[in-house]
Amino acid sequence: MLTISEKGIQMPASPIRKLTPYADKAKAEGKKVYHLNIGQPDIATPEGMLNAIKNIDFNVWAYTASEGTLSYRTKLTEYYNKLGYNISPEDILVTVGGSEAITIAMQTCINEGDEVIIPEPFYANYNGFACMSNVVVKPILSYIENGFALPPIAEFEKLITPKTKAILICSPNNPTGYLYSRAEMEALKVLCVKYDLFLMADEAYREFCYDGREFVSPMHLSGLDEHVVLLDTVSKRYSACGARLGCIITKNKAVIQAALKFAQTRLSPGMVEQIAGTAAVDTPDSYFEAVNKEYTLRRDTLVKRLNNIDGVFCPNPGGAFYIVAKLPIDDSDKFCQWILEHFNHEGATVMMAPATGFYSTKGSGKNEVRMAYVLNTEALNRAMDCLEHALKQYPGRTLA
Structure with a gap:
């Protein structure tokens, strides 16, 4: 049977x-x-992004580089460095949506059977990505009564074992909308350095912060370059969910080189999407x-x-x-x-x-x-x- x-x-x-x-x-x-x-x-969706697609002029719809086109990655550095991330095109791996970025990051940074701590509630598909990667999710509860604030660092420490390899956060958060403060991010930094953990940061909603509140990325914290693996997508930023275009960003060279091998197995991200994504960076404020x-x-x-x-x-x-x-x-x-x-x-x-x-x-x-x-x-x-x-x-x- x-x-x-x-x-x-x-x-x-x-x-x-x-x-x-x-x-x-x-x-x-x-x-x-x-x-x-x-x-x-x-x-x-921004007009410039749509016009870039309408004005495409090529004779062969060809493969692109597995890490993404140099022109797109170069353009992306403009966007991220405007935010103070201080990266180069070599720190970027273009992916087929943010979903692939998360899956490749898990498979690159975490061994089968090892653990990732994720504050919950969390984006439901993290469970699916972990299942695909044979990674064990160790949830840590946040509570609606205090607006789903980051749990105390002492509660994180209780979950850390020799199998713990990473902490995964999403800020601003899906599904709660919670925006992590600078103090919370600094506390996570101390924890990741102390226990030598990756800090994976899903920043799909970076642009959507309200009431003048500050957005703080792990990329803004000093002394964390080897630990941070940033996960991003154009889906929400430009209202372009169908573009299926994301990226991994990290200054950890071993991570980017290993992630590239996973990316090579699916050959390449889409050419048209990257043309549109390149134009999107010039979207006016x-x-x-x-x-x-x-x-x-x-x-x-x-x-x-x-x-x-x-x-x-x-x-x-x-x-x-x-x-x-x-x-x-x-x-x-x-x-x-x-x-x-x-x-x-x-x-x-x-x-x-x-x-x-x-x-x-x-x-x-x-x-x-x-x-x-x-x-x-x-x-x-x-x-x-x-x-x-x-x-x-x-x-x-x-x-x-």
């Missing part, structure tokens, strides 16, 4: 996409579905200023609406475009399916992501959901109208 692999069985399904069949069925039944489940912005203003308005709208619903609590995030909210429900997986299958308000319903999929610790997130405020404020308000009515009707509602 034919069987699939153990890894195929163990590979976790995406909590962000697993309810798609129920959303599709709801739409087929004529319901309007407000998609707050996935970080697909409705913001326009005014674009980001307008986007930041729009997301701040959406965040304020969503957080206010949520906290005005009886029994709901939602901390105010400092960045990204996600929130995790605690609802008066028995089970977020059941609720997120129920609201698609069995509920509508004026012909509409809401698709959310159960927060359980963003935790590795069993039982966590059972009464929490993640929402992405990637819709305009009118749509967000209508979605919250749906949620407020749904919570009153849901059979598994719990007492506030």
Whole structure:
């Protein structure tokens, strides 16, 4: 009898996409579905990026270098050095999306069976990347009550064993929107130096920091060059999720050389994407200023609406475009399916992501959901109208 692999069985399904069949069925039944489940912005991609694609002029759609074209990597150094990262093109490996960057980084820096500590809740696909790489995730809980702040360093130290090889962070955070402070980043630096650990930093949401708050990268910290492995993508920065273009950045030469060998096995990142990515670096600051203003308005709208619903609590995030909210429900997986299958308000319903999929610790997130405020404020308000009515009707509602 034919069987699939153990890894195929163990590979976790995406909590962000697993309810798609129920959303599709709801739409087929004529319901309007407000998609707050996935970080697909409705913001326009920069015009310069799109024009670069429209004006492409080549006769052969050829392979590029496995590490990415020199022209793109050179252009990227302009962007990163403007941020104070002080890197060269040789410190960059271009990847097929941020997802490949994370997977290659795990396979490069962590042996099979060794461990990476990740504050949770965390981006759900980290579990999948770890499964693919045979890496063990050691979660460390952060809590909604204090806005998902970084857990105390003493709690990290309790998890460190001879098998611990790295700490992986995401700031601003997906799914919580939490933005790490300089003090928190300095504390992580001390820990990584003390125990000789890699500090992997997912900076997909770097541009989205609100209320004038400071963004601090591990690249801004002195004495950490050999430890930092930065993971990035154009998906969110330029509202170009379909471009599938990311990168690994590190000043650790051994890491970049080993990562290149993994990159060579998939041959190369796309030529067209890199042409577009090169043009994207010249996107004017005014674009980001307008986007930041729009997301701040959406965040304020969503957080206010949520906290005005009886029994709901939602901390105010400092960045990204996600929130995790605690609802008066028995089970977020059941609720997120129920609201698609069995509920509508004026012909509409809401698709959310159960927060359980963003935790590795069993039982966590059972009464929490993640929402992405990637819709305009009118749509967000209508979605919250749906949620407020749904919570009153849901059979598994719990007492506030």
